[in-house]
Amino acid sequence: MVPELGHFAIILALSFALMQFLAPIGGYYKKENLYFQLSYIAVIGQFSFLWFAMLCLITCFMNNDMSVSYVQEHSHQLLPLLYRIGAAWGGHEGSLLLWCLILSTWTLAFLAFRRFVPPAPLSLQRGVITVLGFISAGFILFLFATSDPFRRVFPTAPINGDDLTPILQDPGLIFHPPMLYMGYVGFAIGFAFAICALISGKLDREWARAARPWVVMPWGFLSCGIVLGSWWAYRELGWGGWWFWDPVENASLLPWLSATAFIHALMVSEKRNTFKGWTLLLAIVTFALSLLGTFLVRSGILVSVHTFASDPTRGLFLLSYLALIIGGAFTLYSFRIKHFYQAPTFALFSRETFLLINSVVLLSAVVTILIGTLYPIILDSLNLEKISVGEPYFNTVFLPMMLPLLLLMGFAPHVSWGEQSIAKLWQKLRLNLILSLLLGLSLPKLLGFHFHWLACIGISCALWIVLATGQYVYQLKKSHQLVGLQHWSMIVAHLGIAVMALGITVTKSYSEERQVRMNLNETVTVANYQFTLKQLNETQGENFKSITATFLVQKAHQSPLALLAEQRIYTSHEQSLSKPGILANLYRDLYLALGSSLPDGGWSVRIYYKPFVRWIWAGGFMLLLGGFLSLLSSIRLRGKK
Amino acid sequence: MKIRFLLPLIFFILIGLLLWRGLSLHPNEIPSPLIGKASPTFSLPTLLGTKATITEKDLKGHVTLLNVWATWCYACALEHEYLMELASHKDFKLFGFNYKDDNIAARHWLKEHGNPYEIIAVDVTGTTAIDWGVYGxxxxxxxxxxxxxxYKQIGPITQEVWEKTLRPLVEKLENEA
Amino acid sequence: MKKAFLTLFFLLIPLQLVFAVEDEYHFNTEAARQQFEGLTTELRCLVCQNQNLAESNAALAVDLRTQIYQKVLSGQSSPEIVDYLVKRYGDFILYRPPFKLQTLGLWLGPFVCLIFGLFYLIFYIKNQRRR
Structure with a gap:
């Protein structure tokens, strides 16, 4: 009964989505308000029914209703309740339902919060709802036609399920996908704003001000979603790695990079009423990259750990839909963009130019990842050969590209709009620049680390951003200017990037690892920590058996700490999974993963020392905080009026 | 209209076409660089029969299908049935290559399911298989x-694979000098 | 640098004797260890195709690791070992694609894009303002 209700709810949601899209068109034609109100009702209806469908799906999982094929494929009698709930979006069908649900949540939020943030003019509001309705209808149709999560398998209902992949059985499953989708999908609103501007030919400060919270918030969620994914992979995959340059990770980084450029361009539109064409292009590109990511994950076109079971019809449907939405948007763009053209009124050396350089570098980074991800397909489709593009490529090509960005980040706040004298800027910041360079070169030595160029660059850049941003705040205070919320959002986000850059470079430079064979009571030393294997216990989890190894970790003159690492065997398919033990503090992680047991009774053990690795994720959370501060500043802006 | 306004659209169309083409590709299958080259030299013991060892010289003078299999491989079991059917085919020799397997288990398996192979090389360590570029x-x-x-067929030989790809190739090679 | 390294190494020998835990892949020199680590992390596992050889637990990955280990021990250079594997498995096994005609776009594309973008930008601002 529950699956049928859920199925029915999806059909209703689809008709509401169509209504949300079609009613306003009728409204423009007939010039009657009633139609627009209908579309608002459709938003609420669609939201309610998608939620209802999701609850139905979760109920099916909680009851372990194995007659539903999606439940049968992703659940098991022994699967703990928490993961059964998470499994609702652990596969293709359910996660697509989550996609639709989050889109309709954003749409409702857009309607509900219009009284709290700078409002879009009524016509723009209506337009945005229409475009979102169109996007939503397509995706619900996709869900309904190719990926129905409530499909039943009669008459031979299997007794037990295939179970959720062990890697997914982690609290990360509960938070990471919804957070990531909040980001991905949220960019639909920025896209809808851009389409409305292109059609109406109107893009002014009011437009930019109204659009800002709807771009910055998804960006914050996406940042947070990406680092949550990285943290999850770090804890689950057992190799101490936190970024693998996997195609699907790349797919989430692509819209993040272009959205970062979009936010900066949008700010120029808001403050200076220029860069309009550029802002519109970035809005479309950002959402296009979100959809591209969805396509890459769900079409099976790439080899990846994360891809869902592939199905060519799904790929074809998504690609056609992508062609319709994004192809349409770019066509509209090429016909209408001349109305937004303005000759630049700023000097070569000005904040405007700095922000344009920021866009160019970020888009080049996007192009790099696109080339790296798609190049194997290009060669393969030309029947040339098959190649692999992986971490070494991205480390060589992508990382150097980020360097100018970090440098710019320190300068940009100090550069004036319109025109800036180079001499004055140099005078203002030279001390900071020299100081951060000197400290970056000497700090590792002072703290007892050996010289490593990557760490020196990273520390210098991080210090440079911190010092230059600090000076910016200090100067604002000194001239008795208010440091507003919008300033703070920028400051926190920039510092977040500095923290992240520091974490990435220090971890990459000073991590240590050892792979050893260990027996009970043997000791191994990694980075001045002594790890002693004290105990091996067999334990029984809810749906797995495990061997838990207890290690004592001791550094000279410090009290020992216990570290537990597990080797689990999940009962349903006898799949084994190594659950690493991690001792974390602000400055370093000690990471230990149990490998296979050896014939002589010993164990193969991998031990990692990872300095400053937590800073990478802390930086990501600062980006989310920056996003929230920006939202608050928008709310404040509305309050002032 | 200026051409540069069209650039995003052109770029998008190109990527779209690429992705559309990509849908019909098989990213998991790795082509072998050994194609067109002489078979690697090797010397392996055999599983059954009177001949104790098999070397690359035994491949000379006839068209050979060298099938890499193991008892622990699920897809091999699916393929085996069709191989039994093919074994009656007289145009070529079907050699087996038992990969990282247990000899006793392998013999037992053949007894149970039938033996389509003329001769079976045994590679317990998997070292020779590396020379052949075997990865699955x-x-x-x-x-x-x-x-x-x-030619290298990755994945099981099915009726479709045989009729569409392998058989025409075998016939062509038969007619070569 | 190398000298300092050797001294450090010899200083550490007593320590290593005290904790005589066996490394899974034991090397006599640090250079060989780094060579092995570099090779295994830059080569792709062909079975679970999203892991490098160092990380994968697939049977073939273990075999290939052993091969590489023995070749490193016998003093072969990294290009020799890579060549050995490419001859058998093709460029697919390399996570760092070689620089050649087919991969020109891969290696140069990003930088061409960046440099062209920056030049175009500067040119554009200068030109348009003059008018």
Whole structure:
């Protein structure tokens, strides 16, 4: 009964989505308000029914209703309740339902919060709802036609399920996908704003001000979603790695990079009423990259750990839909963009130019990842050969590209709009620049680390951003200017990037690892920590058996700490999974993963020392905080009026 | 309209076409660089029969299908049935390559399911398999009369694979000098 | 640098004797260890195709690791070992694609894009303002 209700709810949601899209068109034609109100009702209806469908799906999982094929494929009698709930979006069908649900949540939020943030003019509001309705209808149709999560398998209902992949059985499953989708999908609103501007030919400060919270918030969620994914992979995959340059990770980084450029361009539109064409292009590109990511994950076109079971019809449907939405948007763009053209009124050396350089570098980074991800397909489709593009490529090509960005980040706040004298800027910041360079070169030595160029660059850049941003705040205070919320959002986000850059470079430079064979009571030393294997216990989890190894970790003159690492065997398919033990503090992680047991009774053990690795994720959370501060500043802006 | 306004659209269309083409590709299948080259030299013990060892010289003078299999490989079991059917085919020799397997288990398996192979090389350590570029089972190499590797089938041989790809190739190689 | 390294190494020998835990892949020199680590992390596992050889637990990955280990021990250079593997498995096994005609776009594309973008930008601002 529950699956049928859920199925029915999806059909209703689809008709509401169509209504949300079609009613306003009728409204423009007939010039009657009633139609627009209908579309608002459709938003609420669609939201309610998608939620209802999701609850139905979760109920099916909680009851372990194995007659539903999606439940049968992703659940098991022994699967703990928490993961059964998470499994609702652990596969293709359910996660697509989550996609639709989050889109309709954003749409409702857009309607509900219009009284709290700078409002879009009524016509723009209506337009945005229409475009979102169109996007939503397509995706619900996709869900309904190719990926129905409530499909039943009669008459031979299997007794037990295939179970959720062990890697997914982690609290990360509960938070990471919804957070990531909040980001991905949220960019639909920025896209809808851009389409409305292109059609109406109107893009002014009011437009930019109204659009800002709807771009910055998804960006914050996406940042947070990406680092949550990285943290999850770090804890689950057992190799101490936190970024693998996997195609699907790349797919989430692509819209993040272009959205970062979009936010900066949008700010120029808001403050200076220029860069309009550029802002519109970035809005479309950002959402296009979100959809591209969805396509890459769900079409099976790439080899990846994360891809869902592939199905060519799904790929074809998504690609056609992508062609319709994004192809349409770019066509509209090429016909209408001349109305937004303005000759630049700023000097070569000005904040405007700095922000344009920021866009160019970020888009080049996007192009790099696109080339790296798609190049194997290009060669393969030309029947040339098959190649692999992986971490070494991205480390060589992508990382150097980020360097100018970090440098710019320190300068940009100090550069004036319109025109800036180079001499004055140099005078203002030279001390900071020299100081951060000197400290970056000497700090590792002072703290007892050996010289490593990557760490020196990273520390210098991080210090440079911190010092230059600090000076910016200090100067604002000194001239008795208010440091507003919008300033703070920028400051926190920039510092977040500095923290992240520091974490990435220090971890990459000073991590240590050892792979050893260990027996009970043997000791191994990694980075001045002594790890002693004290105990091996067999334990029984809810749906797995495990061997838990207890290690004592001791550094000279410090009290020992216990570290537990597990080797689990999940009962349903006898799949084994190594659950690493991690001792974390602000400055370093000690990471230990149990490998296979050896014939002589010993164990193969991998031990990692990872300095400053937590800073990478802390930086990501600062980006989310920056996003929230920006939202608050928008709310404040509305309050002032 | 200026051409640069059209650039995003053109760029998008190109990527779209690429992705559309990509949908019909198989990213998991790795082509072998050994194709068109002479078979690697090797010397392996055999599983059954009177001949104790098999070397690359045994591939000379006839068209050979060298099928890499193991008892622990699920897809090999699916393939085996069709191989039994093919074994009656007289145009080529079907050699087996038992990969990282247990000899006793392998013999037992053949007794139970039948033996389609003329001769079976045994590679317990998997070292020779590396020379052949084996990365998964089942894999099948098509080798011509001059012991040149001409084709590699990744994944099980099914009726469709045989009729569409392998059979025409085998017939072509048969007619070569 | 190398000298300092050797001294450090010899200083550490007593320590290593005290904790005589066996490394899974034991090397006599640090250079060989780094060579092995570099090779295994830059080569792709062909079975679970999203892991490098160092990380994968697939049977073939273990075999290939052993091969590489023995070749490193016998003093072969990294290009020799890579060549050995490419001859058998093709460029697919390399996570760092070689620089050649087919991969020109891969290696140069990003930088061409960046440099062209920056030049175009500067040119554009200068030109348009003059008018």
């Amino acid at each position: 089972t089942p894999e099948t190499f098509l080798i011509d009369k001059n012991s040149i590797i001409r």
